[in-house]
Structure formats: C-alpha cells, structure tokens
Amino acid sequence: MTDDIHALPQDIVEYIDRCLAGPHGESYLIPVLQQVQNRFGYLPRPLMDEVAHRMRIPTAKVTGVATFYHFFSFTPRGKHRVTVCMGTACFVRGAGKILDRLKDLLGVAEGETTADGLFTLESARCLGTCALAPVVVVDDALHGNVTTGDLEKILKPYGFKGKGETG
C-alpha cells in the first residue's frame, strides 16, 4: 500500500468534520477508526494521534477504544490474509487441527505474518457459514469443507512454495 501513513486521507478528514457537526460527534470514533483500518489494513500510530487530535478525544481514550475491539490491528498485515474460522461448527468439524497445520506450514503463530510478508495467519470468531465447516478464507475467497490435506493446495496460487520456504 502506498498511502502515506503520516496524514489522514482527505475523505476521512471530511468524514470526521461531518460527524463532529452533528449531535454526539464523539460517538463516531469507532466508525472513523474503522475507515482508517479499512484503508490501511491496520491503524498506524501517527494516524491514531491525528484522529485523536481532530476529534478532540484524548489519545489514551482512542488507544483504549482501539485496543478493546478485535476488529483493529496495530501492525501491518501480510499480502494475503489466511483466516481460519473458529466458530463452534468449524471447531466440531476439526478447525483446531486445520489451524495447527497452518501454523506448522507457515511457521508463524496466530496473528503473525510470515517473514516474507506474504501471509498473515488469523482466526475468526465465526463467519456464519457453518454449513461449509470447517472454513478457511484466503483474502476474500472462502474454502469450505477443508481438510488438513487441502491446505497446501489452497495456498499455492498465492505463492506458497512449501513448508519452511516462505520465511
């Protein structure tokens, strides 16, 4: 991503101004942070400070809110996001073993990014596609009824070369 992480994009600045013009402006802190995260993939520190400044909310409070919710991340993510659904249906159908196998294949723990920056491994609370359990999502592509044996095949089109070779 080429966006400058030291200045808020103009449209988000305007969004903040619109929010503050109406009643309960400060209540839009979460939507504003969501926009930043959607744009950059995470919340860069300087931008959180700028949000605090523009919304006239103490930085400590902005950080407090951002760290409370799972949606927000504070480190850049890899090029591709590999998400294992850990909802109950997926769990019952073996998602734990899928996650373990992915950790092993990618050589990272949950929430981490491979050294080459290609993959970030994450787990989701529940994606609500329980009929297809267990489910693995790579970026936006959802794979259902996954077995541990399918994983290398699923990752291959994204540049996965084999265990231990990505980082």
Next chain:
Amino acid sequence: MSGPLERLAAARREAVFRLFERKFKARVRITIGSATCENAAGAEKVYARFKALIDERGAGDVALGRVGCTGKCDMEPVVTVIERNTRPFKYGALNPERAEQVFREHVLEGRPVEALLLPGPQPEGDMEDLISRCGDAAERVRGAADLERAFRDVFGDVHFFGKQLRLTLRNCGVIDPESLDEYLAVRGYEAAATVLERMTPQEVIETVKLAGLRGRGGGGFPTGVKWGFAAGEAADEKFIVCNADEGDPGAFMDRSTIEGDPHTVIEGLMIAGYAMGATQGFMYIRAEYPLAIARLERALEDARRAGFLGERIFGTDRRFDIEMRLGAGAFVCGEETALIHSIEGRRGMPRPRPPYPSASGLWGRPTVINNVETLANVPVIILDGAEWFGSIGTAKSKGTKVFALAGDVQNTGLVEVPMGTTLRDVVYDVGGGIKDGKAFKAVQTGGPAGGCLPASMLDTPVDYDTLAAAGSIMGSGGMIVMDEDTCMVNVARFFLEFTQNESCGKCTPCREGTKRMLEILTRITEGAGEEGDVEKLLRLADTIRKTSLCGLGQAAPNPVISTITHFRSEYDEHIREKRCAAGACAALTRYRIDPEACVGCGACRRVCPVNCITGGPKQVHVIDASRCIRCGQCFDACRFDAVLRG
C-alpha cells in the same frame, strides 16, 4: 389528505405493476439463493452462467433474480425454476455446468432435470399463488390441515421443511431482498402503516404483550413489557436499537434474516419505535457481515425514498429514521449496556444495572434494545393478530424460534420451528440425523452461554424455561450437533477459551475466574489433569456464576457445568487414564496401524498431509509417530479398520 394505509396501498399497486412488467409477465422465472453462504458455495457463478445463457439465446421471456437464504445450506446454491401456471421446481447444489443443463432441458425445452432436484416431494400450486400466501401466515396455517402440508407448498422439500413454521423467515428465500417492490407485494410495511393509522402506542404494546413475544436474543424478556417501561419514561428523546451484532460462534440466524428480508427488520424497528416513543433508531450490526450491511443500507435508502423513513413518515407528522453502526468485534457488546457504550464510541464494557437502559440508556435517554429476530416477529403479530401468534408455541414461550442448525448433522441450515418442538424433531426430522452414519453424542444450544445436552434429553421441547431447566439455554439460536468424534472436555475448553478471550476484564470473577477454569481444562485435555480438578471447576463455576457483573460472566461456566453433569465419565477418563476416546485431544491421541488388518492399499499414505506413513503396495504400512500431527485423516480413510486410535 390520505392516511398511511391509503398511501401504502398506492405504493403497492405501483410496485405490483412494476413487478408484473419485470417478472411476472415472463414465461419462466429463475431465482437463485444468494446469501453469504450461498455465494461462497458458488451462487454468483451460477447466476452469471444463467445470465450469459439468457443473453446468448436472446431469451427475453426468461426472468432471472436473486432471493435470500433458502434455508437449505447443505444443498447450496439452491435454484428455483418457476413456469407460469405450473408448480415451482427447486434444484440443489448447482454449478455452472449443471445450471446449463437445467437451462437447456428445463427452461428451454420444458423437461425438468429430475436428477438435480432437491430430494423429497416438490411444491404444488403455482408460484404467484405461493408468494401471495407468504405474506399471510394466518391464512397459510388456517388453510391447511397441518403444518407439513402448508409448508410443502411453499418450500418444497418436505423432509427439511415439514416440521418447520416460518414466520420471521416468511420471506427469506422467497422474495428478492434488494427489492422494495417485492416486499410491498407480500404485505410489506402494512403492519407499520396499520399501527400509525389505527393504533395508539399503548395498543401496540398491549398487542405485543398479549402475543407473549419474548426476546429472541437469548434472555427471553417479554418484549411488550420492555417497550412499556421505556414508553412510561418522560424524556425529550428516546432511542430504539436493533442488536444485530450476532456474536455467538455457530450462529447465523440474524445474518440470514437481514440478508434475506431486510425490510422486515426495519419495519419491526419502526413499530417498536412508535410504541415506545423513539424518533431515532440504530442498527448495530457486525462489521464481519458485508452482504447484510449492503442489503440493509439499500433497504434503508429505498424505505427513505418511499417516505417510510425520515421526516413525516407515511405522510404523518411523525419523524423516524434509522442509523447504522458497525460492531467492531467484541462479543460482550451483545450485553445491552456494553452495546450502548459501543454506540457512544467507548470501550464496550457493561455497567451494573439498574438503571436499566429503558430508563437510562444511550446518552442517558430511555433506550430499548431488541434482537433482529424479535423485531422480525413484530409485523407478523400486527398483521395476523396477537391471539393467533399466541396460539403457536407453549404456555410460556410463544411463536417460533429460528435455529442455525450446524455441526455433524446431515441437513445443515436455517430452520424455524414452533416453540415446543423437541430437540429430537429438530436434529433428526429437520436435520436428517447425524452425518456419515456416526452416533449422536450431544446437541449444543445457546453458544458459549449454553450447554450440551446428551441423547437422553433429546425429547426436551425447545422453549425458554424447559431448556434452562435442562441445564442449557435457548440462546440466540445456534444449534450445534456433535457426533461420537467430539470430545466433551475439549468442547468445554473451546467455549471457555472463547469467553475468556471475550471477557472485557471489568469484573474480577469473570476476568480471573474464566482464566483459571481455562487453565484447568487445558491441563486436562493435555493429559496433565489431577484428581480433584472437576470439583475445582465446579467450585469456580459456582462463584463466577453468582458474582459476575454481566450475562457473559454469569453464563460462562454453563458449558463446563453441563458437560460435567452429562459427560462426567469423559472427564474422569482424561484425568485418570490419560485417554481421549473421541480422539480429539491431540496430546492424548496416538495412531498406529494394526499389521494384522492392514492390506497395504495405501489409502492412509495418500491422505497423510505430512507423509509420515510408509509402505509399498500390498505391504503393511507404518506410521512414524514422531512426525505424526494426529490429524486423524488416516483413521477416517482406512476402510479396513486397520488404523488404531488410542
């Protein structure tokens, strides 16, 4: 000046006219289920293929459209082909190639492709007739001798839909969720116009009380009473909030309802707002549900344009509008005071009640928070009457309940059954029993706040009080079926891991207690359990349940208590024998091959993801235990019972 009902009638006339031009005039109509999970199963590709075929053939007499969740998740994508004046045909599990076959043989040549139809008897009557009945639940049930027949007509597959009664899901999978016209054609917004024109807020509250509607988010608090509390407060401003932050893992009812029929939820919110005196509504929805958000946004815009939302709704001097706020992934925000804090832009932590939100909620104003499904019931009650609604269900639990049926069950899907239906009926009749011929072990309701019930309790009727007495809860509607390969200790650990992770940390019993419980459970599943651990768990559970600040903590021990109550022997086996019979706890599971039984077919070697099985053709195979990751695929692949687990 015309009243709300007259305005609505005019809007509906226009809508039906437009629909006729666009759809009903067509010789053949094709509808494709397109909820999130259907799209994941390839619905969009099927749609694109049909579209290309229609364009290619210049088949101007064929109309193509999308509908919401068809409920039959294991047969997705589901496609319905409707010819004028004949019965609709439902196809399951289509892909582009099969879609082409259906198009060629059925749509063009009039020969239905029997092999691809959903199993079970097909619907009778033509679709216009069926759709017109969908908006009128009372008529539908009164007109048929039993529910089974009534629903066969609309939904086709008798095995799956036979025991169901779809009230909140009445339009799901039937109408196009992105079309206000279609919603209007099935009596959409008639309930809202009716209350505005003919009922006082107090009458609406009394009607909902009389119907016996209770909160579907899990708590089961009488909805009318909640509205009454807020209505009785004097304030310059009041708020109504729809909680669509569906957080229970294994639950997708609210997502499907919004994706399949967003206007119903908006209409419910509108009526609730009118009853309690709110002029502003909020829709608090999970950010993880992009399709539901998009459809809701579209529906809100359409409703505003039609004059149903905004200033002077339905030409009256009332104002009501709805703003959408996205959840940011915090399970505790299902708790109403935490949700309020989240909308206010703060950390979503609960606070002690009272004051209840109905007295002091959002920005200190009286606020009511209702769940999606609760609100979706409201138009039905207004249109079909409180007495009729109250005739469905049990003495204390009225109406129906939607469940997201998933796990090790044959027919996974979105189901809606009358309250009082037994778990057995849901799992075996609607769900078709256990997958792959395995044995039933437990059914879990209520998500992380609920419990696991064993086979001996399958005849428990589904209602708030009976499920609670049995050690589980109704919950928001996740229903996960577990087979013999599920380890109940591991399940308890799974839920505790979830609640521990989601505990907001404000009160000590929940923050520290769930952590200690999780430690003990983890130790047991790793083979380091000690005598007395179960008693320790029960002691902690009791304290946490009694002393936590909010529902999350108070209910957190439920999965542990219920698994200990019903599956104590599994705990003992893990602790004393260091054994997991289900083979789910990796640390306690070893796989080896029985040399006597192995025929050397190589099936296990081929599926092994880490290539730790060696052996040539017709030779006895061997597992290298040091490299084995205990995934169990060889165990499942072997057809000679030669892979041993222990």
